[in-house]
Amino acid sequence: MEQDRRSVRRRMVLGRTGLEVNRMGFGGIPIQRVPENEAVETVLHAVNCGIDFIDTARAYTTSERRIGLALQQTDKKVALASKSQVRTADGIRREIEASLENLQRDRLDLYQCHYVKDEADYAQVISPDGALQGLVRARQEGLIGHIGITSHSLDLIDRALDDELFDTVMICFSFLESAAENKIIPKALEKNIGVIAMKPFSGGVLAEARLCLKYVLSHPGILVIPGVESITLFDANWQVFQGSFQLSESEQQEIGDIRRQYDKAFCRRCDYCQPCSEEIPIQLILGMRYAIQRFGDAILQKEWMQSGIENARRCSECGECMERCPYELPIPDMIRRNLRWLDEDYQSG
């Protein structure tokens, strides 16, 4: 009986998409950083265990191709989602075609406008020749099933929920980054818009699968997509998914302790600190240490990372960003510490 109740709770319908899936899916970022055979084995293992929703992106280099290779080796039914940062109708059409080819499918279940930064970016997406139009046409042609949007900005997601132009929203959600729980998640669920939670480990800051996943899963009706690159890491997550999602008192206490530890040391990616007169991508620089630890040199080679670091070296310590940060983070100090780590520990080590 108890087991029945849990299994009901482990399944969900992703809002108006009608996709019925397990509440834990598979995030496609980390499989880029291991040899191809390991990546394919990990995806295949996850699917054989019961994963039936996989999210990837055009931006995740080899990820789509590797997922496609893994899915060629199984008959299991898996809902597939990908996404693109291209903002024009014609451009995103080409992106969909590339995703279909990589993933070896005729149709994807969900295609998302990836990483929509702010209102100006959103205006481009929904403009007459924007990406949304391209996605609507692709849906009419049957190339994709549903349309979603992903963003780090909850203000932007809130706007998208008001407009009701998207079937799903993907948000950052973890116990260090929990602002969505009071407004965004209830609003989306009320409108029957699917909620996909990314970064349950706060972008690599946290490592404890039990606390991180239970926290997200204890919020009913949302889909979490932890990314892993090995069978061992997947099994640790899957084991948590098989248990109860109820946080015990001692686990809640552990979460409280960790929250206090990171209170003035963790960037929640809200971008309220912008604009910076030196054009420093503050959230990128504050999170770069974890990103580099997870993705290694590949991420350091990206043009946007290099220019971000270059700009960060010009921080004048004017303090304007600090006045705007709702979490009162000591931003210039954090920038300095991260650059010092990069120069003295990472690059020289």
Ligand code: SF4
């Ligand atoms: S303190 Fe540095 S990061 Fe903050 S606004 Fe000034 S220049 Fe930009």
Ligand code: SF4
């Ligand atoms: S530094 Fe503060 S305001 Fe800027 S993105 Fe991070 S949490 Fe938000």
